[in-house]
Amino acid sequence: MNSETHHSSVAAQAPDHGLIDRLASRLGVQGLLTDAGDKAPFEASARHGRGIARAVVRPASAEELAWVVQELVGADASFVVQGAATGLVGAATPSGSGTQWVLSTQRLRDRLEIDPVNRSAVVAAGYRLSDVNRAAAEHGLTFPIDLGADPSIGGMAATNTGGSRLIRYGGVRENVLAIAGVLANPPGARVGSTRGLRKNNTGLDWTQLMTGTFGAFGVVTHATLKLHPVQRQTAAALVAVDSAEVAMEILCSFEDALGEFVSAFEGMSGSALTAAVEHLPGVSAPFPVAPPYAVLLEVSSAVSKASGLDLESILMGWLETQIERPGMLDAVVDKPERLWRIRHAISESVQALGKLVAFDVSVSRSRFAAFRACSVELIAAEVASALVCDFGHLGDGGVHLNIVVAPETSVDAIVRLRSKLYQVVVEEFDGSFSAEHGVGPYNQAFYRCFTDQPTRALAGALHAQLDPQGRLGNVRLD
Ligand SMILES: Cc1cc2nc3c(=O)[nH]c(=O)nc-3n(C[C@H](O)[C@H](O)[C@H](O)COP(=O)(O)OP(=O)(O)OC[C@H]3O[C@@H](n4cnc5c(N)ncnc54)[C@H](O)[C@@H]3O)c2cc1C
Numbered sequence: 155m156n157s158e159t160h161h162s163s164v165a166a167q168a169p170d171h172g173l174i175d176r177l178a179s180r181l182g183v184q185g186l187l188t189d190a191g192d193k194a195p196f197e198a199s200a201r202h203g204r205g206i207a208r209a210v211v212r213p214a215s216a217e218e219l220a221w222v223v224q225e226l227v228g229a230d231a232s233f234v235v236q237g238a239a240t241g242l243v244g245a246a247t248p249s250g251s252g253t254q255w256v257l258s259t260q261r262l263r264d265r266l267e268i269d270p271v272n273r274s275a276v277v278a279a280g281y282r283l284s285d286v287n288r289a290a291a292e293h294g295l296t297f298p299i300d301l302g303a304d305p306s307i308g309g310m311a312a313t314n315t316g317g318s319r320l321i322r323y324g325g326v327r328e329n330v331l332a333i334a335g336v337l338a339n340p341p342g343a344r345v346g347s348t349r350g351l352r353k354n355n356t357g358l359d360w361t362q363l364m365t366g367t368f369g370a371f372g373v374v375t376h377a378t379l380k381l382h383p384v385q386r387q388t389a390a391a392l393v394a395v396d397s398a399e400v401a402m403e404i405l406c407s408f409e410d411a412l413g414e415f416v417s418a419f420e421g422m423s424g425s426a427l428t429a430a431v432e433h434l435p436g437v438s439a440p441f442p443v444a445p446p447y448a449v450l451l452e453v454s455s456a457v458s459k460a461s462g463l464d465l466e467s468i469l470m471g472w473l474e475t476q477i478e479r480p481g482m483l484d485a486v487v488d489k490p491e492r493l494w495r496i497r498h499a500i501s502e503s504v505q506a507l508g509k510l511v512a513f514d515v516s517v518s519r520s521r522f523a524a525f526r527a528c529s530v531e532l533i534a535a536e537v538a539s540a541l542v543c544d545f546g547h548l549g550d551g552g553v554h555l556n557i558v559v560a561p562e563t564s565v566d567a568i569v570r571l572r573s574k575l576y577q578v579v580v581e582e583f584d585g586s587f588s589a590e591h592g593v594g595p596y597n598q599a600f601y602r603c604f605t606d607q608p609t610r611a612l613a614g615a616l617h618a619q620l621d622p623q624g625r626l627g628n629v630r631l632d
Contacts, residue, residue, distance in 0.1 A: 173229040177211055177222065184261065185212050196236060196256045200303075201512070202244035202596050206252040214261040216278075216334065216344065216375040223373065224342030226255060232625045233257045235369045237309030238282060242514070245368050245594030245629050246309070254628070257373065259308045265348075265376060268293055273381045274331055274350035279308025279374050286379065295381040298323045300418075302498035308374040314366030316590035318497075321549035322417045323382065325590070326365055332378040333361045337371075338626040339619065350378045363616075368592050368629045370613075371620045383456035385417070389466040390452040390490035391473060393482065394445035398523040400481035401449050405519070405549060407479075408451055411472045415465060418452035419549030420497055426504060426543040426556075430496045433503030437496060440486050449548060450497050452490060497545075504543040504556050511540075511568055513555040515579045516589035522551055525583045529555060529575060536571040537563055552589040580604045595628050605631075 187210040213219040233255035236246040248254040262280035270293040301317040316325040334346040346360035424444040517525045539560035546553035579585040614632030
């Protein structure tokens, strides 16, 4: 790290009225990164290229963070908040102008307190999901939002992360009891709380205002999370079917027969399954022939097998009742972790196949099969070379409609396909153009196009109140 020598060169780019010096003197070398090499990891986004950070500031407590925000706003500096940078819409990456700061929560790890009686955890924004689950497991508890990345808790709150077990537990919105944050206006004002209340019917709620609004209205410093009992037994199967219609029939039968034990129902096209199996070392194909479509289904319970409840036997018994179902091709019951390894590898495996075009959309479950058929047809008509490798959280109507296209496919063709597909999902199928990844520079234009005027007007009024100079983040909800 070479913060001192770089201070002067950064300061030479634009006047900062002593801001760099004040930040450096209070936060020290760990708290302020200005060297190009140190900044580089904070300039990359998980999917959408890179930006250029003016500098990276890393406060280590809520007090420091509030002071930093006050300083940045006071110096008229614009900044983007960044957690673990696993977001997929480019919202945590600085712009390419070189003038935007990154406010990283990486060092904001001053509280991780488990309350086993209240079944809750107060967590500073910079802790990762895996940190929380490690601490909660010591009390037989878990924060059950499950995904193939390890995001920060602040980022999860800001993006209202969904994940594979939403079918049972809901997303972050349903599992956050309180949020404490810092505002850009009044600069550095601290709002909200960390109270672990399950009931608090007293008016405006910062918790939900700051959840799923992508950091547009303030910086999350702490979240109080609802914990759930650790699952003491889990059983899973991979089922091959000949169509998405049959997958949805199986979902209904599965829920009807296994009720509250159902904890995941993930769909994947044959090409997505094949991509993952071929990408993973030491994994053999689960079926002799790749099926057109497959589902990973999971049951779990906090009640252990020793009690006499044997979920694997129950699952196998139910699968036997499905064998005669037209369109059901095959099924394997395997160790859940083996099946999840395949599922979680899909995203990366598909990306490795070539030029990726990704969609994160949702429709109501009852319209999923029709939507999938319609979108596959649309994709083929617009980009003939496209290989559709869709997968997703089918139990909640979500699909990552990822496609691989020939390298020579023009930007125009992709832009046209994106517009048409979003139009189909929103206008014909009453669905969402961003099911769980949220809104960022990558899809901001579609937010404007598909969000109704009264909603945007209210968001605009909140922006005007909470960030009148537009200093906070690179997402606008007005
Ligand atoms: C392999 C992979 C699998 C994924 N699977 C899923 C999935 O199944 N479901 C799902 O929902 N998402 C998924 N994601 C997306 C991503 O993991 C989530 O959006 C995640 O919650 C983002 O958290 P983060 O800490 O990485 O946030 P970042 O990427 O750092 O930031 C995301 C947004 O939150 C804002 N932000 C971050 N921290 C704060 C804070 N403290 N206060 C205010 N705003 C803040 C940023 O400014 C930005 O707008 C996946 C990503 C990857 C790479």
